[in-house]
Amino acid sequence: MTTSAVHTPRGPVTRKDVARYAGVSTAVVSYVVNGGPKKVAPATEAKVQEAIRILGYRPNAAARALKMGSNQTLGLVIPDSSNPFWALLGHAVEVAAAERGYALLLTNSDNNLDSERRHIRNLADRQVDGVVLASVMFEPDLLELFGTEIRSVLLNHASVAPGFNSVGVDLEAGARLAVEHLIGHGHTTIGLAMGITADNEADGREEGWQRALEAAGLPVGPLARGGFDRPGGYAAGQRLLAADNRPTAIFASSDMQAIGLLRAIREAGLSVPDDIAVASFDGSIEAEYSWPALTTVEQPVWEMAEAAVSALVGENRNEPPQHRVFPTQLRIRQSCGCP
Amino acid sequence: MTTSAVHTPRGPVTRKDVARYAGVSTAVVSYVVNGGPKKVAPATEAKVQEAIRILGYRPNAAARALKMGSNQTLGLVIPDSSNPFWALLGHAVEVAAAERGYALLLTNSDNNLDSERRHIRNLADRQVDGVVLASVMFEPDLLELFGTEIRSVLLNHASVAPGFNSVGVDLEAGARLAVEHLIGHGHTTIGLAMGITADNEADGREEGWQRALEAAGLPVGPLARGGFDRPGGYAAGQRLLAADNRPTAIFASSDMQAIGLLRAIREAGLSVPDDIAVASFDGSIEAEYSWPALTTVEQPVWEMAEAAVSALVGENRNEPPQHRVFPTQLRIRQSCGCP
DNA sequence: GCTTTTTGTTGACTCGAGTAGATCCCAGTG
DNA sequence: CACTGGGATCTACTCGAGTCAACAAAAAGC
Numbered sequence: 001m002t003t004s005a006v007h008t009p010r011g012p013v014t015r016k017d018v019a020r021y022a023g024v025s026t027a028v029v030s031y032v033v034n035g036g037p038k039k040v041a042p043a044t045e046a047k048v049q050e051a052i053r054i055l056g057y058r059p060n061a062a063a064r065a066l067k068m069g070s071n072q073t074l075g076l077v078i079p080d081s082s083n084p085f086w087a088l089l090g091h092a093v094e095v096a097a098a099e100r101g102y103a104l105l106l107t108n109s110d111n112n113l114d115s116e117r118r119h120i121r122n123l124a125d126r127q128v129d130g131v132v133l134a135s136v137m138f139e140p141d142l143l144e145l146f147g148t149e150i151r152s153v154l155l156n157h158a159s160v161a162p163g164f165n166s167v168g169v170d171l172e173a174g175a176r177l178a179v180e181h182l183i184g185h186g187h188t189t190i191g192l193a194m195g196i197t198a199d200n201e202a203d204g205r206e207e208g209w210q211r212a213l214e215a216a217g218l219p220v221g222p223l224a225r226g227g228f229d230r231p232g233g234y235a236a237g238q239r240l241l242a243a244d245n246r247p248t249a250i251f252a253s254s255d256m257q258a259i260g261l262l263r264a265i266r267e268a269g270l271s272v273p274d275d276i277a278v279a280s281f282d283g284s285i286e287a288e289y290s291w292p293a294l295t296t297v298e299q300p301v302w303e304m305a306e307a308a309v310s311a312l313v314g315e316n317r318n319e320p321p322q323h324r325v326f327p328t329q330l331r332i333r334q335s336c337g338c339p
Numbered sequence: 340m341t342t343s344a345v346h347t348p349r350g351p352v353t354r355k356d357v358a359r360y361a362g363v364s365t366a367v368v369s370y371v372v373n374g375g376p377k378k379v380a381p382a383t384e385a386k387v388q389e390a391i392r393i394l395g396y397r398p399n400a401a402a403r404a405l406k407m408g409s410n411q412t413l414g415l416v417i418p419d420s421s422n423p424f425w426a427l428l429g430h431a432v433e434v435a436a437a438e439r440g441y442a443l444l445l446t447n448s449d450n451n452l453d454s455e456r457r458h459i460r461n462l463a464d465r466q467v468d469g470v471v472l473a474s475v476m477f478e479p480d481l482l483e484l485f486g487t488e489i490r491s492v493l494l495n496h497a498s499v500a501p502g503f504n505s506v507g508v509d510l511e512a513g514a515r516l517a518v519e520h521l522i523g524h525g526h527t528t529i530g531l532a533m534g535i536t537a538d539n540e541a542d543g544r545e546e547g548w549q550r551a552l553e554a555a556g557l558p559v560g561p562l563a564r565g566g567f568d569r570p571g572g573y574a575a576g577q578r579l580l581a582a583d584n585r586p587t588a589i590f591a592s593s594d595m596q597a598i599g600l601l602r603a604i605r606e607a608g609l610s611v612p613d614d615i616a617v618a619s620f621d622g623s624i625e626a627e628y629s630w631p632a633l634t635t636v637e638q639p640v641w642e643m644a645e646a647a648v649s650a651l652v653g654e655n656r657n658e659p660p661q662h663r664v665f666p667t668q669l670r671i672r673q674s675c676g677c678p
Numbered sequence: 679g680c681t682t683t684t685t686g687t688t689g690a691c692t693c694g695a696g697t698a699g700a701t702c703c704c705a706g707t708g
Numbered sequence: 709c710a711c712t713g714g715g716a717t718c719t720a721c722t723c724g725a726g727t728c729a730a731c732a733a734a735a736a737g738c
Contacts, residue, residue, distance in 0.1 A: 024717075025717065025719075026696095027697075028718080030697075031697090031717095034696080036696075036697080037697065038715095039716075044716080044717085059695070060466060061464055061466050062410055062693085062694080063405050065723095066402050066694080067694085067695055068695090071465075073465075076445075080430065081420070081426055081429055081430045082427040083426075087422075087423065094447055103462075103465060104444065105443065105444055106444075107433065108430060108434065126400040126410075127399060230628050259628050263630075286423075289599065290630070291601070291605065291629070291630040353724060354725060363687075364689075365688090366690095366728095367686085368725090370726095373725095373726080375726080376726085377685095378685075380685080380686060398724080399724050399725070401724080402693090402723075402724035402725045402726090404693095405724080406693050406724085407725090
């Protein structure tokens with residue numbers, strides 16, 4: 001028995017072990033593993049493959065990452081991965097990344113700018129090949145954080161930031177679609193439950209709501225601000241219901257807000273859509289299963305995720321920053337008054 | 340674009356650059372960065388810190404990972420990160436990992452065993468320090484996949500698997516709590532909407548439902564199986580409503596199922612809880628905002644995530660596999676008939 | 679004043695894999 | 709028979725950071 005030659009290594013199996021077992025040099029092992037830059041004789045290749053199989057060799061990703069300067073990993077920063085909309089976006093990004101052989105590091109900023117900064121730092125330290133930043137906040141100094149080394153793309157940001165790639169939807173057009181639909185149902189007092197964005201710039205959804213009303217010659221209804229989440233919508237709903245000019249229809253800036261809104265309306269003893277019609281923005285699955293099912297402006301989340309990932313890892317990596325704006329689609333259900 | 344100090348190297352800044360700039364050896368830089376194994380004179384330390392600051396040095400994580408054999412990363416495998424329950428669990432795991440300085444690689448298995456295997460392989464190749472496997476499926480050959488090198492823990496698994504760490508809840512006791520509560524409301528025909536688990540073993544929730552009924556001397560009501568998700572609950576609901584012995588109360592094995600169930604009940608023109616009372620399992624946020632709000636068996640998700648992560652990275656890393664079972668708590672809302 | 683001890687610093691090796699450049703071997707040619 | 713071409717393979721250096729043995733300088737001890 002050739003015990004010395006067929007010595008089973010103790011720790012994890014390295015390229016060296018495979019080389020020894022197959023009786024070749026470490027270079028050949030690399031060539032086989034990567035279809036490497038040089039050809040290997042079929043017979044040798046077979047020997048190496050066999051050795052790999054028997055020893056259970058798996059190339060060390062850290063070593064490869066060190067040598068190659070890339071670890072085939074992207075980072076994703078979202079405010080709250082347990083919020084269904086972000087969860088969906090995260091899922092889509094993960095799938096888009098996986099399709100290209102990239103893994104996804106997930107981090108939650110919890111809507112906290114400091115935490116967001118920390119996470120971006122951390123991702124940069126980990127040499128990710130790019131960062132998808134999906135955050136409602138935005139501060140220009142983020143640009144410095146990224147430096148020039150690390151690719152990034154803003155996903156689902158309200159505003160277009162110079163110097164950054166971005167992928168988003170036409171918020172204004174989407175909101176207008178929804179509000180016009182509510183107007184079509186004969187409503188004349190249409191309120192807005194608007195989420196809070198970091199920069200106090202008017203969000204496209206707010207503009208769309210306003211313009212649709214103006215275009216129809218209607219007065220601009222009451223507006224309440226709150227978080228984009230369920231509690232935010234609940235609070236905004238309570239304020240809208242207490243307004244002097246109580247609206248007969250409300251447009252909410254996110255599905256989650258609309259769900260909180262529905263609760264506020266129910267607690268006030270009113271019914272949707274008979275007393276108050278509701279439409280919202282996002283097109284998440286919750287909208288379909290709420291009661292009543294929400295009429296909502298659907299974002300093409302999967303396409304957006306695709307676009308974001310390809311901006312980071314695609315051919316066009318070194319082109320100037322791109323801004324892609326996707327169209328939305330009105331998904332009509334019952335909360336607006338349609339049967 | 341900012342032009343910085345004179346000594347700015349072209350590529351990414353390495354330890355060597357810092358050493359040169361500060362006029363010390365690379366070893367000292369390491370010592371400073373890590374509070375390293377050797378002491379450094381305060382004056383020298385200051386010089387190095389200054390150099391680090393000025394050059395904007397960030398240690399290369401891949402190199403560190405290579406040397407240390409750990410990249411401070413955990414992997415998470417869940418069926419569908421856009422399902423709110425998994426999303427919540429994922430969030431909790433991410434936070435627990437971050438607290439310990441670990442990043443989280445997120446992967447979706449899409450309830451597909453092959454995909455799950457591929458992802459585990461991939462995570463193993465990436466030398467993660469541990470894998471949290473939260474999947475409804477389970478196949479014993481997973482054990483081999485992990486080999487002995489890589490730590491793992493099963494999170495939220497129905498059954499305890501020998502050789503694996505696991506963290507779960509007492510499904511049977513939780514289900515019993517819920518069903519007993521429905522019995523307390525005077526119901527005598529209580530159905531079950533049960534999710535589908537890979538191994539055909541009876542799930543604890545099914546047993547709990549059955550035992551609670553038997554203990555109360557009640558007949559075992561109708562049972563329908565479907566996915567753990569909303570469509571699954573919807574389909575199961577339709578079948579339960581069409582049953583000969585139509586139940587007046589239904590226990591659902593997940594919140595998502597219950598939400599699908601609510602829809603089926605509404606479409607049948609019935610009301611919850613007046614015509615049919617509902618209770619479910621999980622305790623996710625959707626349960627709170629559904630209509631009516633769901634009475635549900637709450638899982639201590641955050642504690643479970645903590646436990647799972649600490650099983651992977653804690654002191655007790657090298658102890659034999661542990662099985663931790665957490666208690667659940669009945670969260671009473673309106674869907675059961677309580678005011 | 680001349681050892682010891684302590685403190686601070688450094689050069690050099692290591693982790694595991696990618697790959698350029700050198701080397702080997704053999705078939706084919708003059 | 710020597711000579712070249714070319715395919716297959718190997719040697720050796722590289723990536724960036726951790727850390728130990730070795731060493732220099734300063735402090736303490738007798």
